[in-house]
Amino acid sequence: LSAAEKRARMRVSIDAPASMFAETLRNAKIAFDVVMEGQSSRVIGVISLLPGEGKSTVAANLAGLLAANGARTLLIDGDLRNPGLSRSLGMETEQGLMEAVVSGQTWQSVGKVDRQTKLAIIPAVLRGQFSHTSELLSSAGMRRFIDNAKETFEYIVVDLPPLGPVVDAKAFAPLVDGFVLVTEWGRTPRAMVRSMLESEPYVANKIIGAVLNKVDLKRLAKYGSLGGSEKFFDRYSTYYLEKSEARTKQAA
Numbered sequence: 001l002s003a004a005e006k007r008a009r010m011r012v013s014i015d016a017p018a019s020m021f022a023e024t025l026r027n028a029k030i031a032f033d034v035v036m037e038g039q040s041s042r043v044i045g046v047i048s049l050l051p052g053e054g055k056s057t058v059a060a061n062l063a064g065l066l067a068a069n070g071a072r073t074l075l076i077d078g079d080l081r082n083p084g085l086s087r088s089l090g091m092e093t094e095q096g097l098m099e100a101v102v103s104g105q106t107w108q109s110v111g112k113v114d115r116q117t118k119l120a121i122i123p124a125v126l127r128g129q130f131s132h133t134s135e136l137l138s139s140a141g142m143r144r145f146i147d148n149a150k151e152t153f154e155y156i157v158v159d160l161p162p163l164g165p166v167v168d169a170k171a172f173a174p175l176v177d178g179f180v181l182v183t184e185w186g187r188t189p190r191a192m193v194r195s196m197l198e199s200e201p202y203v204a205n206k207i208i209g210a211v212l213n214k215v216d217l218k219r220l221a222k223y224g225s226l227g228g229s230e231k232f233f234d235r236y237s238t239y240y241l242e243k244s245e246a247r248t249k250q251a252a
């Protein structure tokens with residue numbers, strides 16, 4: 001994928017609001033709003049078990065959708081070992097989350113604001129020599145940084161590293177109000193999800209919902225119960241895609 005195509009994938013929910021992907025993320029928003037009712041600020045962590053299942057894509061699109069709806073939203077790249085979100089968004093900076101937390105600065109010092117949606121974004125900068133990423137994510141400085149951001153933002157969406165290989169997402173769990181678990185169609189092993197749910201109660205107890213990502217819609221139709229709405233996903237999505245493509249063509 002070209003850099004422009006990568007960036008476009010990070011804003012499908014805004015550019016194609018009728019897509020099934022955007023609809024899934026609107027469902028996720030409803031789930032947080034119900035579970036975290038009455039809270040003025042909600043910290044949402046995006047996790048998955050394995051690398052590459054779509055955490056950064058889901059985090060960016062979820063945050064973009066919230067911001068485009070008018071909610072004050074902050075998107076944080078919390079994957080300090082492999083800042084894929086910052087890379088996909090083409091954010092090249094010297095100062096990111098780690099630098100702000102280490103020097104006791106607030107989100108304003110490193111945040112960038114998207115002109116179209118007003119989404120504020122905190123990038124991460126890869127630092128080869130820094131290996132204590134989990135300690136940073138669970139530090140008092142990180143708590144201060146998040147508490148300060150809560151004064152401004154209604155939603156704080158944090159893109160985290162995969163749970164399988166590193167402890168970082170678990171280290172950040174105390175600061176999170178709810179997790180979204182991203183799984184990948186045909187790839188994430190069920191047994192691995194089950195064993196995580198049993199062995200990581202601090203994470204499992206805060207999971208609000210799961211996103212099944214990169215679904216093969218044609219095959220999904222075969223799994224649906226007779227008359228179940230899954231049967232129609234393929235048709236819906238074709239319809240939606242045609243509509244959004246037509247709009248793009250019109251715009252062009």
Ligand SMILES: Nc1ncnc2c1ncn2[C@@H]1O[C@H](COP(=O)(O)OP(=O)(O)OP(=O)(O)O)[C@@H](O)[C@H]1O
Pocket residue numbers: 009021048050051052053054055056057058079082084161162213214215
């Ligand atoms: N719904 C989707 N449909 C098609 N491609 C997708 C979808 N979601 C993500 N991808 C693609 O899958 C790849 C991995 O996505 P992404 O970087 O979001 O995953 P990740 O879980 O954050 O990875 P990492 O563990 O490396 O941080 C990217 O090329 C992305 O464009």
Ligand SMILES: [Mg+2]
Pocket residue numbers: 055056057079084085159160
């Ligand atoms: Mg990522």
